[in-house]
Amino acid sequence: MQYEAEDILNALDEEQREAAQSLLGPTVILAGAGTGKTRTITHRIAYGILRGDFSENRVMALTYTNRAAGELRARLRSLGVHSVNAKTFHAAALSQLEYFWRDFFGVEAPRVLESKSRAIGSAAETLKIRLDANTIRDVASEIEWRKYSMLSLEQYLDQITTRPLIQGLAPIKSYEIQVAYEDAKVKAKQIDWEDVLMLCTGMLKAEPRALAHVHSQYRFFTVDEYQDISKLQQELLDTWLGDRSDLCVVGDPNQTIYSFSGASASFLETFDSRYPGANVISLNKNYRSTPEIISVANRVRGNQKFEPLEAIRPRGVEPEVLEFSTKDKECDWVAGKIKDLRSSGIKASQIAVLYRINAQSEQLENALSKAGVEYQVRGGQRFFNRPEIMSAVRMVRAEAANPSDKELYETVSAIARSLGWQSIAPDVSGSALEKWEALNSLVQIADELGAEATIKTFANELEERQRSQHEPTRESITLSTIHAAKGLEYKAVFIIGAIEGYLPISYAKTELQIAEEQRLFYVGVTRAKDSLFITWSNRDTAEDRPRTKSRYLDLI
Numbered sequence: 001m002q003y004e005a006e007d008i009l010n011a012l013d014e015e016q017r018e019a020a021q022s023l024l025g026p027t028v029i030l031a032g033a034g035t036g037k038t039r040t041i042t043h044r045i046a047y048g049i050l051r052g053d054f055s056e057n058r059v060m061a062l063t064y065t066n067r068a069a070g071e072l073r074a075r076l077r078s079l080g081v082h083s084v085n086a087k088t089f090h091a092a093a094l095s096q097l098e099y100f101w102r103d104f105f106g107v108e109a110p111r112v113l114e115s116k117s118r119a120i121g122s123a124a125e126t127l128k129i130r131l132d133a134n135t136i137r138d139v140a141s142e143i144e145w146r147k148y149s150m151l152s153l154e155q156y157l158d159q160i161t162t163r164p165l166i167q168g169l170a171p172i173k174s175y176e177i178q179v180a181y182e183d184a185k186v187k188a189k190q191i192d193w194e195d196v197l198m199l200c201t202g203m204l205k206a207e208p209r210a211l212a213h214v215h216s217q218y219r220f221f222t223v224d225e226y227q228d229i230s231k232l233q234q235e236l237l238d239t240w241l242g243d244r245s246d247l248c249v250v251g252d253p254n255q256t257i258y259s260f261s262g263a264s265a266s267f268l269e270t271f272d273s274r275y276p277g278a279n280v281i282s283l284n285k286n287y288r289s290t291p292e293i294i295s296v297a298n299r300v301r302g303n304q305k306f307e308p309l310e311a312i313r314p315r316g317v318e319p320e321v322l323e324f325s326t327k328d329k330e331c332d333w334v335a336g337k338i339k340d341l342r343s344s345g346i347k348a349s350q351i352a353v354l355y356r357i358n359a360q361s362e363q364l365e366n367a368l369s370k371a372g373v374e375y376q377v378r379g380g381q382r383f384f385n386r387p388e389i390m391s392a393v394r395m396v397r398a399e400a401a402n403p404s405d406k407e408l409y410e411t412v413s414a415i416a417r418s419l420g421w422q423s424i425a426p427d428v429s430g431s432a433l434e435k436w437e438a439l440n441s442l443v444q445i446a447d448e449l450g451a452e453a454t455i456k457t458f459a460n461e462l463e464e465r466q467r468s469q470h471e472p473t474r475e476s477i478t479l480s481t482i483h484a485a486k487g488l489e490y491k492a493v494f495i496i497g498a499i500e501g502y503l504p505i506s507y508a509k510t511e512l513q514i515a516e517e518q519r520l521f522y523v524g525v526t527r528a529k530d531s532l533f534i535t536w537s538n539r540d541t542a543e544d545r546p547r548t549k550s551r552y553l554d555l556i
Contacts, residue, residue, distance in 0.1 A: 012040065023044070023048045027280075032254070033286065042079060046076065059220045062223045063086075063087075067487065068224060068487055072086040090196055094196050097200045100203060100207070100210045117136050129173060129177065143194070147198065148230035160174070220246045225250075226271075227265040251268045253265045288526070289526065293525065300522050300525060319525075323535075326537055329537065330496060330497075335364075336371065338353075353480075353496060355481060384466045388420070392439065395415045404455075409451075421440060437475060445465075478490070485527055493524070493527050495533070495534045500547065518552055
């Protein structure tokens, strides 16, 4: 479909329209949960291009997750915009690093670590320290916090006594592991994703030709989820901008949940003071959730100085808070309720069970398996690592190198059929169904690109998705931590384990940490569109000591 500029504006409400028309100079959009922020910024970009204010290839749209970047690209494509550089900060920085590195240093850019966890474990073993998976994850988070906060190892050592303790690891040992980790990376000529940001920033500042090239390439910047920006990412953004101010940022201070890894909402909250005269626009009309869910969300939101959400949808059912005597009974009820929802016609992909930490999923997985409910755990096996998808991608690349006259859908569906796909879902379960769903997702991507797309376009799309880990959604129940579910939405949401020790988490001690846990709970609540169930149990088993329900339930 060919859009006119006015067509773009007609699809927006009054506040969204105002944001879309704020094209030049600094703009900050304070967008509450479910208020259409992605719709607003993609329509703003498309409107600017159709009006002629933006050159399509000079726009850089940035976000923090691969899925969000993929969503930006898909939405822009649906509006007829194909050449905007919509990527994560990391992907954009890596692209520039690889582009310039050989020219300036005469060698290929260092390779990005495949597994930070494996590298941390190996570094610890050189010090004769054995770490379990949880401790490795905590050390990885500490490394990310240090680098996103732009602290050297020496500066970090000066602050180490103020950092949260990693269970089973003395602070000095954490520091020594980090030193060994950095030394091992240097020897192996490898970098991690935080290094990508630091090296890109340093290279652009040190090499005027590279910086001039980037400044001539990109003029108009949009940053999604700006409340999640870190000091390091802000430094890179400032470098990309130079002395220009054509910057639009969008975010929600009530959804700041990554402070533990160096994110800071202060950049969002002080935007208009750093850019005097900035256009400040608030979006508070929630189109996602029922008024009943919005009522709960407004009561649990932490930062009251920003506007509460205004529900637009018709009334629905009241959210339920349920107490159970044991965790087994809690999980069995959730599994049974999910079966009821599926029987009522709700698709599996529209149901999610959220929890604070990954360890909470085990008993739930057992209950779902016992009830015969298919599920997927976010962060499970990667789509592009599946054998059938790896084979399909190789075949797509071969076709792209020697394309035929066939339409894209015909070519891709033939590839999928050769690997065992059929157009009708087979009446199977387990791994056989997962294989069909994976191949079917591949065919759907081709279908979404449209009749005009070529096999080369499809190959490039797969390459970008693989690189950014933007993976298709499977048709099954989603189990996820609340952190991993940020930016997603479901018709029915269960938040389980709403007890002290999980919400808030046991190691949240300070006022700032408790406030962040409350924002996390708010994020969980606002994932729900139609139905919300919050559950907790008095005990893990009948013999265990009693637990206390989450303090945040008292707000409801």
